[in-house]
Amino acid sequence: MSGSMSGTAHAPSGPAVDAGRSRPRAAGAPRLRTAVLGAGWVSRTVWVPLLEAHPAFEVTALVDADPAVARALVPPGRDIVVGTDPDDLLGLPLDFAVVALPNHLHVPVARTLLGRGVPVFVEKPVCRTTAEARALAAAARGGAGVYAGSAARHRADVQALAALLPSLGDLRALGLDWTRASGIPQRDGWFTDRRLAGGGALLDLGWHLLDVGLDLLGRPGVTDALGAVSGDWIGDADATADWSPRGRNRGTPAHTAGDPVEDTARGFLLTDTGVAVSIQARWASHQAVDSTTLTVEGTKGVAVLRGTFGFSPHRVPRSSLTVLRRGERTVVPLPDEPVGIEYARLVDDLARRLTRPAPSTTGTDGGSLAEIGVLAHCIERLYAAAGRTGPSPATPETWSAP
Structure with a gap:
C-alpha cells in the first residue's frame, strides 16, 4: 500500500x-x-x-x-x-x-x-x-x-486461524488467495509500469499473503517455486478500481505502460519443512466481491479463513473461519471488527x-x-x-x- x-x-x-x-x-x-x-x-x-x-x-x-x-x-x-x-x-x-x-x-x-x-x-x-x-x-x-x-498479521481473524494450527496436526498444505472483483490500480501511473512498480498483483497483494502465510508456518525456507502470470485484464478499462477517479470514468480508453505489470499471478512454493504453498493474487476477476481466503491443511483437519484484507468497499460482509474434520464442519466464532483496525x-x-x-x-x-x-x-x-x-x-x- x-x-x-x-x-x-x-x-x-x-x-x-x-x-x-x-x-x-x-x-x-x-x-x-x-x-x-x-x-x-x-x-x-x-x-x-x-x-x-x-x-x-x-x-x-x-x-x-x-x-x-x-x-x-x-x-x-x-x-x-x-x-x-x-x-x-x-x-x-x-x-x-x-x-x-x-x-x-x-x-x-x-x-x-x-x-x-x-x-x-x-x-x-x-x-x-x-x-x-x-x-x-x-x-x-x-x-x-x-x-x-x-x-494483516494483526487482524483478529488471522490470529484466530494461527491459534487453531496446533489442533490441525502436521501441516501439509497452505493455500493463499486474494482476488479482487475489479481493482487494477491507476492505469496511467506508476502502479502498472514494471520499471517503477517492479511487479503487479503478485508484488502488491502477494506480499501481504506471503507475509501472513509464512508467518503461520513459522517462517520456513523455500526450496522450489513454480509460477505463472498473465495480464488479461490490464487493458480493460472496466477492470480499473472503481475507487479511483480514473476508474469511475468508464468511457476513458484503457492506457497501459510500455512494460506493464501482471494483473494475475498464480504460484506454488515448496518449503524446507515439506509444506506445499499455493498462491493466487488477482487485481481483477469475474468475482462479485473482493475476497481473501487462507486454507491450512493438516493431518487432523483443514481450516479455512475467508474475508477481505485491506479497505476495499466491495467486501465479504463478515470474516468466517471453519474447520473440517472427517466430514464434520465446525464454525469458529470471530469478533466483528472495524475495517482497518x-x-x-x-x-x-x-x-x-x-x-x-x-x-x-x-x-x-x-x-x-x-x-x-x-x-x-x-x-x-x-x-x-x-x-x-x-x-x-x-x-x-x-x-x-x-
Missing part, C-alpha cells in the same frame, strides 16, 4: 481507520518525532491520523513532491515542516520516519534516512528484488532500525518496538530484515519461474515522481 509522491495514488474510499481507539497522549511524555514521506492515500487515511492519535508519536514533518498535497495533511493548528525532497529533512531532529512512496523509491529513500541514523518503517512491498533487500540490510548496519510487516494495532506494535531499550531488526519481530529478504526471495523466484525478470536495469532511483 505505497503512497504517491504526487498525491495521485488512489485506494478504496471505504471506512477510515479508527484513530480514536489509540490511547490519549500522556501529559509530558516524550514522543517520537516522526516524518511521513509520501502524501498519498495510505498516509492520508492511515499513517498521519494514527500517528497523531498515538501517545508515542508526533508527526513533525511531511514530504511529498507536491507541496500542496503535503500541506493538506497538516492537522489544524499544528506547526509541521513540509518539504518536497528528503534533503528538506536535513538538520531536523527525527526519531522515526515512515516511507510511503511509490515502490521504486522505497529502498533509495530508506537508505538515505538510515544513513542519517533515522529508523524507518517501509510500506509494502518493502523492496522489489533481493538485491534491493540486500542494499537495505547493508544500510541498516549503521545501527538504525528497519521496520516493516503486513498489518489492524493498522491501529500495527502502530501500537511499532511504538512498543521503537521505545524498548534495544529494538531488534534481525530477530523474530514482524518485519525484520531477515523476513524482508525471504519475502523478496520468494516473490523473485515466482517471477523467475513465470519468465518475468526484475525491473529494468534503467529503473530510476531519483526522488522525482513519475
Whole structure:
C-alpha cells in the first residue's frame, strides 16, 4: 500500500481507520518525532491520523513532491515542516520516519534516512528484488532500525486461524488467495509500469499473503517455486478500481505502460519443512466481491479463513473461519471488527518496538530484515519461474515522481 509522491495514488474510499481507539497522549511524555514521506492515500487515511492519535508519536514533518498535497495533511493548528525532497529533512531532529512512496523509491529513500541514523518503517512491498533487500540490510548496519510487516498479521481473524494450527496436526498444505472483483490500480501511473512498480498483483497483494502465510508456518525456507502470470485484464478499462477517479470514468480508453505489470499471478512454493504453498493474487476477476481466503491443511483437519484484507468497499460482509474434520464442519466464532483496525494495532506494535531499550531488526519481530529478504526471495523466484525478470536495469532511483 505505497503512497504517491504526487498525491495521485488512489485506494478504496471505504471506512477510515479508527484513530480514536489509540490511547490519549500522556501529559509530558516524550514522543517520537516522526516524518511521513509520501502524501498519498495510505498516509492520508492511515499513517498521519494514527500517528497523531498515538501517545508515542508526533508527526513533525511531511514530504511529498507536491507541496500542496503535503500541506493538506497538516492537522489544524499544528506547526509541521513540509518539504518536497528528503534533503528538506536535513538538520531536523527525527526519531522515526515512515516511507510511503511509490515502490521504486522505497529502498533509495530508506537508505538515505538510515544513513542519517533515522529508523524507518517501509510500506509494502518493502523492496522489489533481493538485491534491493540486500542494499537495505547493508544500510541498516549503521545501527538504525528497519521496520516493516503486513498489518494483516494483526487482524483478529488471522490470529484466530494461527491459534487453531496446533489442533490441525502436521501441516501439509497452505493455500493463499486474494482476488479482487475489479481493482487494477491507476492505469496511467506508476502502479502498472514494471520499471517503477517492479511487479503487479503478485508484488502488491502477494506480499501481504506471503507475509501472513509464512508467518503461520513459522517462517520456513523455500526450496522450489513454480509460477505463472498473465495480464488479461490490464487493458480493460472496466477492470480499473472503481475507487479511483480514473476508474469511475468508464468511457476513458484503457492506457497501459510500455512494460506493464501482471494483473494475475498464480504460484506454488515448496518449503524446507515439506509444506506445499499455493498462491493466487488477482487485481481483477469475474468475482462479485473482493475476497481473501487462507486454507491450512493438516493431518487432523483443514481450516479455512475467508474475508477481505485491506479497505476495499466491495467486501465479504463478515470474516468466517471453519474447520473440517472427517466430514464434520465446525464454525469458529470471530469478533466483528472495524475495517482497518489492524493498522491501529500495527502502530501500537511499532511504538512498543521503537521505545524498548534495544529494538531488534534481525530477530523474530514482524518485519525484520531477515523476513524482508525471504519475502523478496520468494516473490523473485515466482517471477523467475513465470519468465518475468526484475525491473529494468534503467529503473530510476531519483526522488522525482513519475
